[in-house]
Amino acid sequence: MSTSSEAEDDNFIEDVEDQKTLEVMTSSSKFKSLDDLVELRWYCLLVLFMAELTAFTALASVTMMVFAGANPTVVGCDHAIVNGCHEYYSLQNRSGCTPVLEYQFESVQVEFNYICDDAKKVKNTITVQTFGVLIGAAIFGQVSDNFGRRKALIISCIGNAVFNLISSYSPDLFYFALWRTIAGIFAGGITVVQMVYMVENIPRNHRMWIQNSITWSPNLILFPYVAWLAYDWRTLSVVISAASVLSFFALMLLEESPRWLVQKGKMDEARRLLVKIRKIDRLYSEEFEKDLDEVLRIEAEKHARSNKKQKKYTFIHLFCTWKMMAQTLTFIVGM
Numbered sequence: 001m002s003t004s005s006e007a008e009d010d011n012f013i014e015d016v017e018d019q020k021t022l023e024v025m026t027s028s029s030k031f032k033s034l035d036d037l038v039e040l041r042w043y044c045l046l047v048l049f050m051a052e053l054t055a056f057t058a059l060a061s062v063t064m065m066v067f068a069g070a071n072p073t074v075v076g077c078d079h080a081i082v083n084g085c086h087e088y089y090s091l092q093n094r095s096g097c098t099p100v101l102e103y104q105f106e107s108v109q110v111e112f113n114y115i116c117d118d119a120k121k122v123k124n125t126i127t128v129q130t131f132g133v134l135i136g137a138a139i140f141g142q143v144s145d146n147f148g149r150r151k152a153l154i155i156s157c158i159g160n161a162v163f164n165l166i167s168s169y170s171p172d173l174f175y176f177a178l179w180r181t182i183a184g185i186f187a188g189g190i191t192v193v194q195m196v197y198m199v200e201n202i203p204r205n206h207r208m209w210i211q212n213s214i215t216w217s218p219n220l221i222l223f224p225y226v227a228w229l230a231y232d233w234r235t236l237s238v239v240i241s242a243a244s245v246l247s248f249f250a251l252m253l254l255e256e257s258p259r260w261l262v263q264k265g266k267m268d269e270a271r272r273l274l275v276k277i278r279k280i281d282r283l284y285s286e287e288f289e290k291d292l293d294e295v296l297r298i299e300a301e302k303h304a305r306s307n308k309k310q311k312k313y314t315f316i317h318l319f320c321t322w323k324m325m326a327q328t329l330t331f332i333v334g335m
Contacts, residue, residue: 038201054194058190153189158244262303
């Protein structure tokens, strides 16, 4: 009990010290925290452009099978008209005729002739592809925490571009499912890191409307139109690969998240980056550097204190106890 009481007293003292420091900063500077250094100007617009590209890429990769796995309708067998799969099987077994299909999108079922009961084989691959997305989300969430948001996004975009392009040349269902599953791992990385990177690079008072604007919902309207233009699954795979490439080039115009650099104690690099952003936004002044140094000094003190009392957690800790495992699985099922 005494140890717990001492820890609570230490935390209270640190909170009081932080409050006093904030009051001193408020009186001498217009920047109260690291979040106040970011403004909705040119650099932020580049971040939002990248965020929209990656949001579309992630959505397209994850939901592609809505179109690539669409079932065609069997309307005939050679010159004979049939009404449903039962009549088709009956006629096909007697004469060996070729099915006549009706479809709006040339899916995997159409090209590889997985129709009627065989169409379930294509649907079963969706489960495997989705599992790849979950693996990618777990892996790249940890990668972004340890090595940086930008690096994790760059790797994810490159991998997604490469394996979606490879999947467009798949000769059969097995290779299509294989390459799509690997692409799903990288799509999971884009999904889990994109939002974090965006939020850490936009002003606090603009986060709510931006998070609700640059997300999957608007792209759910855009993607069906893109799929309609592509018309077949091979072309659509190439389009998704191209979107990943564009996302990669957009990331090349950006820097690492200043928030992540500060959390890792890389204050000099964070300072250089924040000065660069200020110059891009055409807001740089010598007074800004003085204010910046003060903000970073306070952040460095917070970082030093947090490192003393905080453990490092990984994805594995979500399953380290029965209670945590139950809560994690409940959250996953609820999603």
